[in-house]
Amino acid sequence: MIPDDATLRDAGLAPPREGRILLLACGALAREILALTERNGWSHMTLACLPAIFHNTPEKIVPAIREAVEKHKADFEKIFVVYADCGTGGQLKAACDELGIGMLEGPHCYSFYDGNAAFEARDEVTSFYLTDFLARQFDAFVTMPLGLDRHPELRNMYFGNYEKLVYEAQTRDAALEDKAKACAEFLGLDYEYRFTGYGDLETELAAQAEPMRPAR
Structure with a gap:
């Protein structure tokens, strides 16, 4: 405040x-x-x-x-x-x-956590990203706003062009990693863990x- x-x-x-x-x-x-x-x-x-x-x-x-x-x-x-x-x-x-x-x-x-130069070089256009915040708040910021809790059949419409979920972790937290893995499974995407720090x-x-x- x-x-x-x-x-x-x-x-x-x-x-x-x-x-x-x-x-x-x-x-x-x-x-x-x-x-x-x-x-x-x-x-x-x-x-x-x-x-x-x-x-x-x-x-x-x-x-x-x-x-x-x-x-x-x-x-x-x-x-x-x-x-x-x-x-x-x-x-x-x-x-x-x-x-x-x-x-x-x-x-x-996602770019500045990874490092802007590194992120640009990766050119991962088919990746969906999570941060610590989004791993915690996935339902509030992804599932519910997109209506996937009510209409799971929309998943492929939104995420059909993605291939993997990349979890850019700011902290080493096993519970958050488990949540991120569950998000990848929910979206039907491959999973990659990437510790970026800040x-x-x-x-x-x-x-x-x-x-x-x-x-x-």
């Missing part, structure tokens, strides 16, 4: 703006970002998330980012958008350029955080 700095300012208690970084992120990345900020001691970073379900309606992402930037820009020295393009067709990059803020490189999280997400956040890390 973002601190209510307006209330703090009114009370004369507003925290200093200098050195503070706001991460405007997809909710699907919240657990991973918090893990990275805690592990690296990036206490000067504040996380605010937009709903992960926006990926099903990517036209909502850019207006929500604009609104959040306008709301919080006075309270942070830097704002960084923790989204890749994510289905916005370049509109998010254009908006960030206009607003003078940075964002993650790449087309989507990939370019960690690299990009470090590039934002380290130059502004408070002196110890």
Whole structure:
């Protein structure tokens, strides 16, 4: 949650703006970002998330980012958008350029977790991807939105051109791997496990955080 700095300012208690970084992120990345900020001691970073379900309606992402930037820009020295393009067709990059803020490189999280260069080189056009988040939330983000819980006969319509499910794991978690295997079986796809860790997400956040890390 973002601190209510307006209330703090009114009370004369507003925290200093200098050195503070706001991460405007997809909710699907919240657990991973918090893990990275805690592990690296990036206490000067504040996380605010937009709903992960926006990926099903990517036209909502850019207006929500604009609104959040306008709301919080006075309270942070830097704002960084923790989204890749994510289905916005370049509109998010254009908006960030206009607003003078940075964002993650790449087309989507599957790419930057794998490493954008590595992902592009693989050219896996017949692969369906899961991350830790999607392995946990498969029913909420895949099964139910596509109606597969009610109409399993639609599976081949949606996934008939895929050959395998690739689970890009951010953490080593046997329970999540079992869930991912079950998802592959449910979709009728071959299964591949690929431990990526945090990939370019960690690299990009470090590039934002380290130059502004408070002196110890």
